[in-house]
Amino acid sequence: xxxxxxxxxxxxxxxxxxxxxxxxxxxxxxxxxxxxxxxxxxxxxxxxxxxxxxxxxxxxxxxxxxx
Numbered sequence: 001x002x003x004x005x006x007x008x009x010x011x012x013x014x015x016x017x018x019x020x021x022x023x024x025x026x027x028x029x030x031x032x033x034x035x036x037x038x039x040x041x042x043x044x045x046x047x048x049x050x051x052x053x054x055x056x057x058x059x060x061x062x063x064x065x066x067x
Contacts, residue, residue, distance in 0.1 A: 027041065
């Protein structure tokens with residue numbers, strides 16, 4: 001995804017995407033781009049917020065007959 005889009009020839013900035021990228025870069029800088037540090041950082045966030053991950057099987061999609 002790009003932070004800039006074209007709309008009728010003018011470039012639009014997407015502030016949400018820019019903010020997400022800036023936060024990501026800040027976290028990477030804090031962890032010195034070390035994958036083990038990044039994993040520990042996100043594991044700590046995961047534990048602190050008590051996020052539940054979905055591990056169940058997907059539900060079966062029912063097929064409807066068309067009229």
